[in-house]
Amino acid sequence: MAKKAKLTEQKTGFAHPISGQGDADKKEKYLDQLRDSLAARLRAGDHAAAGEFVDMYNEQIFLFMRRLGHDRQVSEDLTQESFLQAWQHISQLRNGKALNGWLYRIASNVSKLYWRKHKGREMASIEGIGIDAPENSEAGGDIVEHYEQLGRLKSAVACLPEKLRQAVVLHYMQHLTIAEAAQAAGVREGTFKSRLNRALETLRKQVL
Amino acid sequence: MNEEKLTKLLNDLADATAEPVRPGLSEDIKQQIPQRLSPHKAGTDTIHIVINLRISKLAAAAVIIITILLCAGLFGGREWTSDGIVDSIKDSLAWLGAGRADVLAVRSKYEDLVRQGRHVVFYGDNIAPGDNSAILMHLKLPDGKYRVVFGDGTTAIVNAEELIELHSRMLLKKTK
Numbered sequence: 001m002a003k004k005a006k007l008t009e010q011k012t013g014f015a016h017p018i019s020g021q022g023d024a025d026k027k028e029k030y031l032d033q034l035r036d037s038l039a040a041r042l043r044a045g046d047h048a049a050a051g052e053f054v055d056m057y058n059e060q061i062f063l064f065m066r067r068l069g070h071d072r073q074v075s076e077d078l079t080q081e082s083f084l085q086a087w088q089h090i091s092q093l094r095n096g097k098a099l100n101g102w103l104y105r106i107a108s109n110v111s112k113l114y115w116r117k118h119k120g121r122e123m124a125s126i127e128g129i130g131i132d133a134p135e136n137s138e139a140g141g142d143i144v145e146h147y148e149q150l151g152r153l154k155s156a157v158a159c160l161p162e163k164l165r166q167a168v169v170l171h172y173m174q175h176l177t178i179a180e181a182a183q184a185a186g187v188r189e190g191t192f193k194s195r196l197n198r199a200l201e202t203l204r205k206q207v208l
Numbered sequence: 209m210n211e212e213k214l215t216k217l218l219n220d221l222a223d224a225t226a227e228p229v230r231p232g233l234s235e236d237i238k239q240q241i242p243q244r245l246s247p248h249k250a251g252t253d254t255i256h257i258v259i260n261l262r263i264s265k266l267a268a269a270a271v272i273i274i275t276i277l278l279c280a281g282l283f284g285g286r287e288w289t290s291d292g293i294v295d296s297i298k299d300s301l302a303w304l305g306a307g308r309a310d311v312l313a314v315r316s317k318y319e320d321l322v323r324q325g326r327h328v329v330f331y332g333d334n335i336a337p338g339d340n341s342a343i344l345m346h347l348k349l350p351d352g353k354y355r356v357v358f359g360d361g362t363t364a365i366v367n368a369e370e371l372i373e374l375h376s377r378m379l380l381k382k383t384k
Contacts, residue, residue: 042245045244045245046245047241047243047245050238050241050245051238051241054234054237054238054241055234058229058233058234058237059229062227062229062233063225063226063227063229066225066227067225072227076230076233079233079237080233080236080237080240083237083240083241084240087240087241087242087245090245146220149217150217150220150221150224153217153218153221154221154225157218157221168218172215172218172219172221172222173218173221173222173225174222175222200211200214203214203218204210204211204214207214207217208210208213208214
């Protein structure tokens with residue numbers, strides 16, 4: 001059963017569990033169409049499409065920046081910068097399927113440039129984002145243990161080398177498919193999978 | 209089991225670390241949308257296709273240069289043999305090298321002389337690259353003779369008959 005679940009995951013390339021496969025397929029098809037149409041309108045220079053694009057992605061990119069270790073203010077600035085870069089490089093957008101990978105690639109580069117410019121700056125890291133166990137004393141031991149594990153995982157992810165951390169964030173936290181995440185990281189799928197495996201191995205040793 | 213558990217934990221971590229975004233952020237970004245988004249630039253397609261194929265930029269540059277050279281060979285009337293291609297490459301390199309610099313320098317001199325109203329003719333656009341004995345330019349002197357500049361940068365003063373003879377030789381060479 002576990003093997004079957006793993007195979008399904010590899011096939012779809014999704015990191016998050018999919019409940020009803022039929023519904024998920026329909027949803028994915030709809031999203032693909034939406035992205036295709038949005039990409040085509042963006043390429044044509046449609047101003048309204050740019051607004052929809054911002055609505056669709058600003059939250060994701062902000063969280064991506066936070067998870068890459070930037071504080072709130074910097075994350076907002078970098079999110080704005082990512083969209084500015086996107087407008088400038090709109091001609092490089094091929095189609096709807098590439099939309100996620102293209103925007104995350106730009107955002108990754110914006111973040112990388114920021115770290116290069118501010119070498120001495122300390123990472124806010126996702127350590128700064130709070131995970132607190134419920135204060136309810138009736139909470140079961142399992143829940144407490146779960147939150148402890150989450151806390152350990154958060155610290156372990158924060159300690160990963162930049163590339164491995166980026167791989168984990170893109171695939172498991174931003175829920176990009178392997179293909180999209182590899183595009184965003186600017187590497188081949190094989191290389192990305194290898195990074196992901198190394199990251200998981202490190203995390204497993206530290207958390208489980 | 210471990211892998212599944214870790215994946216689930218990572219998904220939970222993603223949910224737990226999802227922060228609310230400042231409500232005005234979206235509007236701030238929208239205000240920065242340029243009035244005219246850059247339209248798709250068709251001219252850059254080839255380069256992007258090559259780069260998107262994940263070929264390194266150096267390899268992409270090499271592919272583009274070789275394509276240009278092959279096209280030059282095809283449309284330049286060269287024989288479609290390996291020798292023809294090699295010649296074509298050699299010629300192109302000669303043009304890109306010092307020979308081309310000489311031609312450009314002579315052309316610039318020619319443009320100066322034209323502006324001065326001198327009787328001058330430039331042949332640099334038609335001569336075979338790397339042909340040192342070809343006439344790049346001739347200038348009529350006040351005494352009726354001609355100053356000729358050759359492909360290797362040397363000059364000579366000739367009379368009208370000698371000039372005609374030099375041109376005839378060039379034509380003969382070309383027809384061969």
